[in-house]
Amino acid sequence: MTALRAFAATTVRVVVLLAIALAMLAALLIATGHDVVPALSAMVRGAFGSYYAITSATIVRMVPLALAGLAVSVAFRAGILNIGAEGQLLVGAAAATAISGTLVGVPWSIGIPVMLLAGAIAGGAWAAIAGALRLRFGVLEVISTIMLNFVAQYLTGWLVRGPLQEPTQVNPQSATLVPELHMPVLLEGTRLHAGVLLVVVVAIGVWWWLRSTASGFRLRAVGATPTAAASAGGIDVPRTMFGAFLVSGLLAGLAGSVEYTGITYALYENFSPGYGYTAIAVALLARLHPLGVLATALLFGALQAGANAMQRDAGVPSVVVSVVEALLILLVMAADRWRPSRADETGT
16 A cells, blocks of 8 residues: 555646646747747647557657666665666667677567667676775776766667678668567557556566665665664665665666667667656656656656657757656755655655
């Protein structure tokens, strides 16, 4: 019941935030000289205006946002400021792409799990670099993970122009994934794929792990007070923190491989439109609750889908919605400053 209450509270919060976002957007449109009604109408249509918009735009964008948001939540709950979900996502997608070439002719029931596993392992390994730098040399993870994001970005650019470039070597992208290895589509005629079921299962699993297992308790204890966790609880703080790095990277890498097998079917430059960075907002607005991440990811998926439609149909730059997203984060952070914390909203 605690989880249901927390999820319901987050859902109500998301609805309120969506209304606030639309009001902020209207004010920005007026300030920038755009027509409010056509722009907002285009945005709402792009996010919720049709069955196809909901299933193939909003929910599809929710999947990588939710997985990356879970990655950020796990790290932040351990007191680790992992800003590297973007790079871990890219490395995960690259690993899934690299191994896909060896899976031609393999049944999808085997090939897809292998690609997802490869992406998750690669993301975890990429995060482990920052973890080792933090624990061995004291390098702040904020710095190392941001720098690793750029390394992953340029690594992806090199791969799609070199070892993973498509056979004709005309386009800077990988070969297209064979249809037999595409993530199964749940609804015919849409882009809604089985990744949405996976992300729900993963969110429930992460919630259960943090709440009901000894390792999850140790992670939360280290995130709350590492000194007390070590002295009073006898917890191996460095080991727990390194484990949190690995799990966080694993989830972000999984997001990249799911996006590759379910939506893009190819690796290319600008593979991610900033999912790993937006995931930080997703996690913060959910107050780091794994189930709440599903609701806030849906909110940001709707905002991004609507922003694209608004730019396409009303000529309003999509960056306006990015401004609204930033204002929402500041609003929530300011509100939380004056609001007592509650255990049932933080996954405990």
